[in-house]
Amino acid sequence: MISEYCGKSAAPMLAGLLMLVAPAAEAAGSLAGSKGHVRFPVYSAPGSTGGCGKHYREYIAAGGHSAYAMTPFNWATEFTICGISLNAPSQQAAEAKALNSCESGRKKWKVSTAGACSVAASK
Structure with a gap:
Protein backbone atom coordinates (compact mmCIF):
# COMPACT_ATOMS: atom_id res chain seq x y z
CA MET A 1 0.00 0.00 0.00
CA LEU A 31 30.68 35.45 -12.85
CA ALA A 32 28.44 38.15 -11.32
CA GLY A 33 28.85 38.49 -7.57
CA SER A 34 32.22 36.72 -7.57
CA LYS A 35 35.44 38.37 -6.39
CA GLY A 36 37.38 36.08 -8.71
CA HIS A 37 41.11 35.51 -8.20
CA VAL A 38 42.17 38.00 -5.53
CA ARG A 39 45.90 38.76 -5.56
CA PHE A 40 45.90 41.28 -2.73
CA PRO A 41 43.13 42.79 -0.61
CA VAL A 42 41.27 45.78 -2.00
CA TYR A 43 41.00 48.46 0.66
CA SER A 44 39.74 52.02 0.58
CA ALA A 45 40.38 54.36 3.46
CA PRO A 46 37.29 55.45 5.38
CA GLY A 47 36.08 58.82 4.15
CA SER A 48 37.95 58.55 0.86
CA THR A 49 36.45 60.21 -2.17
CA GLY A 50 36.68 59.17 -5.78
CA GLY A 51 35.45 56.31 -7.86
CA CYS A 52 37.62 53.39 -6.72
CA GLY A 53 35.01 52.03 -4.30
CA LYS A 54 32.32 52.39 -6.98
CA HIS A 55 34.54 50.73 -9.58
CA TYR A 56 35.24 47.77 -7.27
CA ARG A 57 31.49 47.25 -6.74
CA GLU A 58 31.01 47.38 -10.53
CA TYR A 59 33.76 44.77 -10.91
CA ILE A 60 32.04 42.43 -8.42
CA ALA A 61 28.67 42.87 -10.18
CA ALA A 62 30.06 42.23 -13.68
CA GLY A 63 28.98 38.95 -15.20
CA GLY A 64 31.83 38.46 -17.70
CA HIS A 65 35.62 38.38 -17.57
CA SER A 66 36.67 41.47 -15.65
CA ALA A 67 39.65 42.84 -13.73
CA TYR A 68 40.35 45.49 -11.08
CA ALA A 69 43.81 47.05 -10.83
CA MET A 70 45.04 49.56 -8.28
CA THR A 71 48.10 51.03 -6.66
CA PRO A 72 48.89 49.49 -3.27
CA PHE A 73 47.19 51.00 -0.25
CA ASN A 74 49.47 52.47 2.38
CA TRP A 75 48.51 54.66 5.33
CA ALA A 76 51.57 56.86 4.70
CA THR A 77 50.42 57.86 1.21
CA GLU A 78 47.37 59.92 0.57
CA PHE A 79 46.22 58.49 -2.74
CA THR A 80 45.38 55.23 -4.47
CA ILE A 81 44.56 55.05 -8.16
CA CYS A 82 42.54 52.29 -9.75
CA GLY A 83 41.37 51.00 -13.11
CA ILE A 84 38.83 48.43 -14.23
CA SER A 85 37.88 46.44 -17.26
CA LEU A 86 34.41 44.90 -17.43
CA ASN A 87 33.10 42.03 -19.56
CA ALA A 88 36.21 41.53 -21.70
CA PRO A 89 36.63 38.62 -24.13
CA SER A 90 39.10 36.87 -21.76
CA GLN A 91 40.57 37.22 -18.28
CA GLN A 92 43.99 38.14 -19.72
CA ALA A 93 42.47 40.88 -21.90
CA ALA A 94 40.59 42.26 -18.90
CA GLU A 95 43.77 42.34 -16.81
CA ALA A 96 45.72 44.15 -19.53
CA LYS A 97 43.00 46.76 -20.01
CA ALA A 98 42.60 47.34 -16.25
CA LEU A 99 46.36 47.84 -15.85
CA ASN A 100 46.40 50.25 -18.79
CA SER A 101 43.50 52.19 -17.26
CA CYS A 102 45.24 52.42 -13.89
CA GLU A 103 48.56 53.50 -15.43
CA SER A 104 46.84 56.20 -17.48
CA GLY A 105 45.27 57.45 -14.25
CA ARG A 106 48.73 57.66 -12.65
CA LYS A 107 49.93 59.76 -15.60
CA LYS A 108 46.86 62.00 -15.49
CA TRP A 109 46.90 62.62 -11.72
CA LYS A 110 50.52 63.16 -10.80
CA VAL A 111 50.19 62.32 -7.12
CA SER A 112 52.24 60.30 -4.68
CA THR A 113 51.16 56.65 -4.49
CA ALA A 114 52.57 53.67 -2.59
CA GLY A 115 53.71 51.97 -5.78
CA ALA A 116 52.89 50.97 -9.33
CA CYS A 117 49.56 49.62 -10.54
CA SER A 118 48.98 45.90 -10.32
CA VAL A 119 45.98 43.62 -10.74
CA ALA A 120 44.22 43.22 -7.41
CA ALA A 121 41.49 40.85 -8.61
CA SER A 122 40.35 39.29 -11.85
CA LYS A 123 37.77 36.79 -13.02
Missing part, protein backbone atom coordinates in the same frame (compact mmCIF):
# COMPACT_ATOMS: atom_id res chain seq x y z
CA ILE A 2 2.84 2.40 0.75
CA SER A 3 4.38 1.73 -2.66
CA GLU A 4 1.13 2.79 -4.34
CA TYR A 5 1.27 6.24 -2.74
CA CYS A 6 5.01 6.70 -3.13
CA GLY A 7 4.94 5.74 -6.80
CA LYS A 8 2.20 8.24 -7.58
CA SER A 9 3.75 11.15 -5.69
CA ALA A 10 7.40 10.57 -6.66
CA ALA A 11 7.05 11.83 -10.24
CA PRO A 12 5.48 15.22 -9.34
CA MET A 13 8.02 15.72 -6.53
CA LEU A 14 10.90 14.94 -8.89
CA ALA A 15 9.50 17.31 -11.52
CA GLY A 16 9.18 20.08 -8.91
CA LEU A 17 12.76 19.49 -7.76
CA LEU A 18 14.05 19.71 -11.33
CA MET A 19 12.21 23.00 -11.86
CA LEU A 20 14.00 24.44 -8.82
CA VAL A 21 17.46 23.10 -9.69
CA ALA A 22 17.51 23.99 -13.41
CA PRO A 23 17.71 27.81 -12.98
CA ALA A 24 20.53 27.43 -10.45
CA ALA A 25 22.55 25.33 -12.89
CA GLU A 26 22.02 27.93 -15.63
CA ALA A 27 23.18 30.78 -13.38
CA ALA A 28 26.39 28.92 -12.50
CA GLY A 29 28.00 30.15 -15.74
CA SER A 30 27.82 33.82 -14.73
Whole structure:
Protein backbone atom coordinates (compact mmCIF):
# COMPACT_ATOMS: atom_id res chain seq x y z
CA MET A 1 0.00 0.00 0.00
CA ILE A 2 2.84 2.40 0.75
CA SER A 3 4.38 1.73 -2.66
CA GLU A 4 1.13 2.79 -4.34
CA TYR A 5 1.27 6.24 -2.74
CA CYS A 6 5.01 6.70 -3.13
CA GLY A 7 4.94 5.74 -6.80
CA LYS A 8 2.20 8.24 -7.58
CA SER A 9 3.75 11.15 -5.69
CA ALA A 10 7.40 10.57 -6.66
CA ALA A 11 7.05 11.83 -10.24
CA PRO A 12 5.48 15.22 -9.34
CA MET A 13 8.02 15.72 -6.53
CA LEU A 14 10.90 14.94 -8.89
CA ALA A 15 9.50 17.31 -11.52
CA GLY A 16 9.18 20.08 -8.91
CA LEU A 17 12.76 19.49 -7.76
CA LEU A 18 14.05 19.71 -11.33
CA MET A 19 12.21 23.00 -11.86
CA LEU A 20 14.00 24.44 -8.82
CA VAL A 21 17.46 23.10 -9.69
CA ALA A 22 17.51 23.99 -13.41
CA PRO A 23 17.71 27.81 -12.98
CA ALA A 24 20.53 27.43 -10.45
CA ALA A 25 22.55 25.33 -12.89
CA GLU A 26 22.02 27.93 -15.63
CA ALA A 27 23.18 30.78 -13.38
CA ALA A 28 26.39 28.92 -12.50
CA GLY A 29 28.00 30.15 -15.74
CA SER A 30 27.82 33.82 -14.73
CA LEU A 31 30.68 35.45 -12.85
CA ALA A 32 28.44 38.15 -11.32
CA GLY A 33 28.85 38.49 -7.57
CA SER A 34 32.22 36.72 -7.57
CA LYS A 35 35.44 38.37 -6.39
CA GLY A 36 37.38 36.08 -8.71
CA HIS A 37 41.11 35.51 -8.20
CA VAL A 38 42.17 38.00 -5.53
CA ARG A 39 45.90 38.76 -5.56
CA PHE A 40 45.90 41.28 -2.73
CA PRO A 41 43.13 42.79 -0.61
CA VAL A 42 41.27 45.78 -2.00
CA TYR A 43 41.00 48.46 0.66
CA SER A 44 39.74 52.02 0.58
CA ALA A 45 40.38 54.36 3.46
CA PRO A 46 37.29 55.45 5.38
CA GLY A 47 36.08 58.82 4.15
CA SER A 48 37.95 58.55 0.86
CA THR A 49 36.45 60.21 -2.17
CA GLY A 50 36.68 59.17 -5.78
CA GLY A 51 35.45 56.31 -7.86
CA CYS A 52 37.62 53.39 -6.72
CA GLY A 53 35.01 52.03 -4.30
CA LYS A 54 32.32 52.39 -6.98
CA HIS A 55 34.54 50.73 -9.58
CA TYR A 56 35.24 47.77 -7.27
CA ARG A 57 31.49 47.25 -6.74
CA GLU A 58 31.01 47.38 -10.53
CA TYR A 59 33.76 44.77 -10.91
CA ILE A 60 32.04 42.43 -8.42
CA ALA A 61 28.67 42.87 -10.18
CA ALA A 62 30.06 42.23 -13.68
CA GLY A 63 28.98 38.95 -15.20
CA GLY A 64 31.83 38.46 -17.70
CA HIS A 65 35.62 38.38 -17.57
CA SER A 66 36.67 41.47 -15.65
CA ALA A 67 39.65 42.84 -13.73
CA TYR A 68 40.35 45.49 -11.08
CA ALA A 69 43.81 47.05 -10.83
CA MET A 70 45.04 49.56 -8.28
CA THR A 71 48.10 51.03 -6.66
CA PRO A 72 48.89 49.49 -3.27
CA PHE A 73 47.19 51.00 -0.25
CA ASN A 74 49.47 52.47 2.38
CA TRP A 75 48.51 54.66 5.33
CA ALA A 76 51.57 56.86 4.70
CA THR A 77 50.42 57.86 1.21
CA GLU A 78 47.37 59.92 0.57
CA PHE A 79 46.22 58.49 -2.74
CA THR A 80 45.38 55.23 -4.47
CA ILE A 81 44.56 55.05 -8.16
CA CYS A 82 42.54 52.29 -9.75
CA GLY A 83 41.37 51.00 -13.11
CA ILE A 84 38.83 48.43 -14.23
CA SER A 85 37.88 46.44 -17.26
CA LEU A 86 34.41 44.90 -17.43
CA ASN A 87 33.10 42.03 -19.56
CA ALA A 88 36.21 41.53 -21.70
CA PRO A 89 36.63 38.62 -24.13
CA SER A 90 39.10 36.87 -21.76
CA GLN A 91 40.57 37.22 -18.28
CA GLN A 92 43.99 38.14 -19.72
CA ALA A 93 42.47 40.88 -21.90
CA ALA A 94 40.59 42.26 -18.90
CA GLU A 95 43.77 42.34 -16.81
CA ALA A 96 45.72 44.15 -19.53
CA LYS A 97 43.00 46.76 -20.01
CA ALA A 98 42.60 47.34 -16.25
CA LEU A 99 46.36 47.84 -15.85
CA ASN A 100 46.40 50.25 -18.79
CA SER A 101 43.50 52.19 -17.26
CA CYS A 102 45.24 52.42 -13.89
CA GLU A 103 48.56 53.50 -15.43
CA SER A 104 46.84 56.20 -17.48
CA GLY A 105 45.27 57.45 -14.25
CA ARG A 106 48.73 57.66 -12.65
CA LYS A 107 49.93 59.76 -15.60
CA LYS A 108 46.86 62.00 -15.49
CA TRP A 109 46.90 62.62 -11.72
CA LYS A 110 50.52 63.16 -10.80
CA VAL A 111 50.19 62.32 -7.12
CA SER A 112 52.24 60.30 -4.68
CA THR A 113 51.16 56.65 -4.49
CA ALA A 114 52.57 53.67 -2.59
CA GLY A 115 53.71 51.97 -5.78
CA ALA A 116 52.89 50.97 -9.33
CA CYS A 117 49.56 49.62 -10.54
CA SER A 118 48.98 45.90 -10.32
CA VAL A 119 45.98 43.62 -10.74
CA ALA A 120 44.22 43.22 -7.41
CA ALA A 121 41.49 40.85 -8.61
CA SER A 122 40.35 39.29 -11.85
CA LYS A 123 37.77 36.79 -13.02
